[in-house]
Amino acid sequence: MPRRGAERPGGPRGPRGDAATLAGIRGARGTVRDGELTGRPLRIDEETAGSFNLYSEHDHGFDSLDETLVEVFTTAVETALRQARRGARARAEIAQLGRALRSRPTIDRAVGIVMAARGLTAEEAFAVLVRQSQHENVKLRDIAARLVARPVPTGRPPRPGP
Numbered sequence: 001m002p003r004r005g006a007e008r009p010g011g012p013r014g015p016r017g018d019a020a021t022l023a024g025i026r027g028a029r030g031t032v033r034d035g036e037l038t039g040r041p042l043r044i045d046e047e048t049a050g051s052f053n054l055y056s057e058h059d060h061g062f063d064s065l066d067e068t069l070v071e072v073f074t075t076a077v078e079t080a081l082r083q084a085r086r087g088a089r090a091r092a093e094i095a096q097l098g099r100a101l102r103s104r105p106t107i108d109r110a111v112g113i114v115m116a117a118r119g120l121t122a123e124e125a126f127a128v129l130v131r132q133s134q135h136e137n138v139k140l141r142d143i144a145a146r147l148v149a150r151p152v153p154t155g156r157p158p159r160p161g162p
Contacts, residue, residue: 036061040074044081052077103141110144 039053052074056062062070107129114125129147133140 038062038067038070040070042074042078042081044078045085048081048085099141103144106148107141107144110147113147 036056036059037053038056039051042050042052044050052070054062054066054070107126110129111122111125114120114128115122118125118128120128129140129143133143136143
């Protein structure tokens, strides 16, 4: 199976070396059959990396200006991708914090119910809810919502309906 990028119009023109390896060295250049390869690594963050590779159909197809432009372009792309990843992480965190704020009153009410029912402190009641959440593998907010939704026995007989 040919490597990605190894087939181009006019027949195979893949690099003689591994493009990712060549691009892993800043300013790497290599040869391809009937042409030249230049590449730069893209280091986005600890989890994401790649490479920017250019192929020329001509021997000595890249001059020093081309190399400088590739370096500038690669730096701009790395910066844009880092900012996009940072923005996505920030949006996810904001959404999670919003969910936490919306579920907090329900969790507080559930803690109060457990405190009253078992005679526990707030910390102990919260720990009971956390253990139940982990035991059932259900989010704490869902455990709290179930508990709050249950009818609370008052010791009095239920009132007749209308």
